[in-house]
Structures are given as C-alpha cells and as structure tokens.
Amino acid sequence: MAVLSTVLEHASIVALCISVLCCISYVVYQRYFHPLAKYPGPFLASITDLWQVYQFMTLKQPYTLTELHEKYGSFVRYGPDKLSTTCEDAVALIYQKGGRSMPKTEFYDAYGAAHPNVFGMRDEALHSIRRRHMSHSFSISYVKEMEQYLDTTIAILKQKLARYASTGEVFDLKKAFHYYVIDTLGELAFSQSFGVQQADDESLVPPVKEHSLLAAATGAWPAMRFRLKRWLPLVPYKPLQDLFRGRQACADLASRCVQKRLRDLADIKDDESAVRSQRKDILTSLILAKHPDTGERLTEIDLETEAFGFIIAGTHTTSATTTLLFYHLLHNPGILSDLVSELDNKLPPLEPDQPAHSITLLESSLSFLRDCVKENFRINPVFTMPLARRVTAREGIMIDGEHIPRGTSIAICNHAFHHNPAIWGSDHNTFRPSRWTEPANNARSRLLMHFGLGGRQCIGKTIATTNIYKLTSSLLQDFDFELMRDETSETLVAEDMVSSQRNDVPRMVSVGISDLEAPLMVKCRRRAIEG
Numbered sequence: 001m002a003v004l005s006t007v008l009e010h011a012s013i014v015a016l017c018i019s020v021l022c023c024i025s026y027v028v029y030q031r032y033f034h035p036l037a038k039y040p041g042p043f044l045a046s047i048t049d050l051w052q053v054y055q056f057m058t059l060k061q062p063y064t065l066t067e068l069h070e071k072y073g074s075f076v077r078y079g080p081d082k083l084s085t086t087c088e089d090a091v092a093l094i095y096q097k098g099g100r101s102m103p104k105t106e107f108y109d110a111y112g113a114a115h116p117n118v119f120g121m122r123d124e125a126l127h128s129i130r131r132r133h134m135s136h137s138f139s140i141s142y143v144k145e146m147e148q149y150l151d152t153t154i155a156i157l158k159q160k161l162a163r164y165a166s167t168g169e170v171f172d173l174k175k176a177f178h179y180y181v182i183d184t185l186g187e188l189a190f191s192q193s194f195g196v197q198q199a200d201d202e203s204l205v206p207p208v209k210e211h212s213l214l215a216a217a218t219g220a221w222p223a224m225r226f227r228l229k230r231w232l233p234l235v236p237y238k239p240l241q242d243l244f245r246g247r248q249a250c251a252d253l254a255s256r257c258v259q260k261r262l263r264d265l266a267d268i269k270d271d272e273s274a275v276r277s278q279r280k281d282i283l284t285s286l287i288l289a290k291h292p293d294t295g296e297r298l299t300e301i302d303l304e305t306e307a308f309g310f311i312i313a314g315t316h317t318t319s320a321t322t323t324l325l326f327y328h329l330l331h332n333p334g335i336l337s338d339l340v341s342e343l344d345n346k347l348p349p350l351e352p353d354q355p356a357h358s359i360t361l362l363e364s365s366l367s368f369l370r371d372c373v374k375e376n377f378r379i380n381p382v383f384t385m386p387l388a389r390r391v392t393a394r395e396g397i398m399i400d401g402e403h404i405p406r407g408t409s410i411a412i413c414n415h416a417f418h419h420n421p422a423i424w425g426s427d428h429n430t431f432r433p434s435r436w437t438e439p440a441n442n443a444r445s446r447l448l449m450h451f452g453l454g455g456r457q458c459i460g461k462t463i464a465t466t467n468i469y470k471l472t473s474s475l476l477q478d479f480d481f482e483l484m485r486d487e488t489s490e491t492l493v494a495e496d497m498v499s500s501q502r503n504d505v506p507r508m509v510s511v512g513i514s515d516l517e518a519p520l521m522v523k524c525r526r527r528a529i530e531g
C-alpha cells in the first residue's frame, strides 16, 4: 500500500512538472517563436483569446484597442493569432481585393453558425448568392418605394417632440431615436411597426444589445465556442441568463414576423400580379426571391435567420449613429447653426401635414448635412468590432512592408483606424465637418470604414443613411434643441493633452456595436416659422 501511494505521489509530481513545462513552453513559443511574436501588444493577449473576451465584457474593446494603437503603432497583436492594423494600405488589401482569399473568421460563427445569415456566412460562394437574393430590397429605388412608411414613423416622433416642446419637459433624445428606429425597421422590413413609440414602453424594445455582447464575447474565443454554447446557458448567473433571454426574445420576434408574413402571403405567393399589388417590405422581397440558378426559394429557417439579422444589425446601429450626430451638433453650436441655415436656405418649409422631405430632394441639395453625417461616422463609427478576416494565401500577405503569415486573423477596428493621426491628422478627435471640403481629406473618404468595405460591406447602408438624412433634416427644420447636462453621467469634451486639439469623442460603451454611454438629455422648442 505504502509503495502504491509513493508511486502515485511521484506520478502526480511528474504530471505537475510536465504540465508546468508545457505551459512554459507554450508561453515561450507564443512570445518568441510564433510567427506573430514580433508584433507588440498586451502580454495576455499573445497567449490567450480570453484577453479579448475580457475586453468585450468591459464594454471598452474598441477604445482599448485604439489606445494600444496609440501606444504601439499600426500593428497590435490582440490575440494569439489575431492582428489589428490601422495601416492605410490594409483597407483595400483586406476588404476590397481580399475577396475569397480573405474570408471572415470563426469569430462570426457566434452570430449564428448552425444557420448562418448573410452577416455570419463564412462561405464566400454561398454568401454571394444570398447577397444577390437580397440586394434589390436594399437598393435606393426600393427604399424610395417604401419612403411613405419612414414618413409615418417620423410623424409619430415629431408629435412626441411637439408634446415635449409644449410642456418644456426634459427628455432623453437617445431613447426617442432608439424607439423611432425600431418602429422604422419594423415598417421597412416586416410591414408592421413594433409600436414602441406609441406605447412608449421599454419592454417592447428588442434586447439586441444582449445578443451582440454574447456573440462578440463567445466569438472572440473560437476554440471554446462549442463548449461555451453548450455549458454557458446552464450557469445560474442572472446577468448571463439575461443575455440568453435577450437573444431568445429577438429570435422569437423574428420568427413571429416571418410566420405572420408567410400566412399573409400564403394564398398569393405564386400569383405575380397579386404579389405586385402587395405592400413592399424587405422580408416579402426575400420570401419571393428565387435562387439565380435553381429557382429555389429560401427556407423558413433562412428567412428567420435573416429577419433576426435585420433586427440585430439594423436597429442599435442606426439609433446610436443618429444620437451621436445630435450629440456632436449640440456640443458644437456654431456647426449646428450652419447646418440649420443650410436647411432653411435650401429646403422649402415643411407643410403642416408633411413629416419630412423626399429622399430625392435631400440627397441632391444638402452638402453640409452630408459632411456632418460623414464626420460623425468618422469620429464615432458604431460598428466597432474588429472586422476579422483570415489570411489564406500560402505566401501570406504584405501590408506596409510587413509580412502577415497565412493563418493570421487580421482585422481593422474602424474606431482605431478612424483615429490614426497619420491618416486623419492631429485633429482626428475633433468634430470638424468642414474637413471634407478640403481636397486632400475628401480624397480619403474612400477609406472610411463605418459601413465596412468591399463585398461584405453593410447591405443596409442606404436604409441607414436615408433614414438619418430624413430624420435630421426634418427635426432640425421644425425644432430647436437645447442640451441639458446630466451631471451624473457627464460626457467628455476636453482638450486633448497630446495634440492640444479639442477632444470631442464622448464616453462610449460597446457590445461590438457602440453607443453613447450617457443618455442625451435635451429640451426642445418648436421653431418660429418665418414669413
């Protein structure tokens, strides 16, 4: 017995020594011999993906990465096989010329691997077919055909603002925009408002952020994704359970929207003229779309995963962007006043029963509004997760003279990229729409990454921008807004100590998608109409 226990004791010591040796060898390999060892970054990031998981959970992932780029330069190793870059050359190389040789990485599997939607699809061939299925319903001509539903939703928002104006009530513009965007998405995608604006009820808001955070955090650790998917839902920890409940609520909502539309179309699906007489929406166009070669239609599961994607990708993004645009305008009264002058000079006054001007009029006549929207996307892009792509070419790729070996996950995080002073100048933290009238800066517009670029860029960008144009122009034509400072969550407008330029970047949080950390408390007043 004594001999057995001595043998066991020795065996465990040997096992322990081997484990310690393996760990040390792993760390030494990652730090000194791994093909990415020469790239700087946090020590923990070079040995485990848990570093990135932690960054997502702190809600500061893109901002920490931006600081790391400030410290280390244009390449940062942010995971054992993950490299982030802010090089200008990388934009075209990775996202435009990369194509099938630079597919999305496993990170995207967490956004729905069993039944990937167009966002999560890693197979580029399947993706291009799905994208063709969908592109018509996201085109400008299709959006113009649905414009009246945007107007209906803007009218409801304006009635709400008119009430606030008459009582002088202070309210949260961020929340008002969020409710508005959810209802708009419902109208455009599913032919039904979600009724959040009218009910003014937070509980009707789809818990999109919960899904985004869960997907970003689990996607960041691909080696563990299957285990996490299986075991995490069993952990009895309320904040975690809330994330799963949120995801399920969004999936249930998507499923209800699809089932309802399928029921509505059941009898007429094969009757062309009956279908044409139907109200247009994105989902209906998808239900009716056929595979370009086989003529097959999308399955119900495909439709539900795409509908889920619209809710996730199309709401928080647009409302956070509009909130940030108003944040910057209200913190820069001179710029706001120039914008309002442009609207007054170039647009006819809105008729009492006209909620907003037409997209056609807005897109042709408002250059300063366009520059403000563009500057807002530059200084505060909201789709801030690193857009990771796998290097598959045997010889790797060269970026700015650096060799990036095959197998590397290479990404641009648009916030870090839009704040690279070598590209955007020392005033990159300043909200300055007039920069886009300077030829050298204007030429850089092609580098802006707020919607991504290339074959995987945002399919909803026309919807998002037309929505922002219509909303901003019509609200500013009819209302004056006054910023009410919320002392408990004061946002940041400070001198940047390094560049001695204004730092207009507010405090932000990110679940992969970013948002203003604080509410945007304002008062509004109806503008006096002259003449």
Ligand code: HEM
Binding pocket: 118, 119, 120, 131, 309, 310, 313, 314, 315, 317, 318, 321, 382, 383, 387, 388, 449, 450, 451, 452, 453, 455, 456, 457, 458, 459, 460, 461, 463, 464
């Ligand atoms: C201001 C609002 C928006 C921003 C900033 C934004 C940003 C982005 C970005 C950066 C990507 C590329 C992701 C990548 O490369 O991994 C993307 C993809 C996508 N977005 Fe948007 N988005 C917005 C609004 C919308 C809307 C309104 C919809 C739909 C209703 C939408 C649907 C999608 C889809 C389906 C994809 C995947 C496209 C593909 O892979 O082919 N987005 N978006």
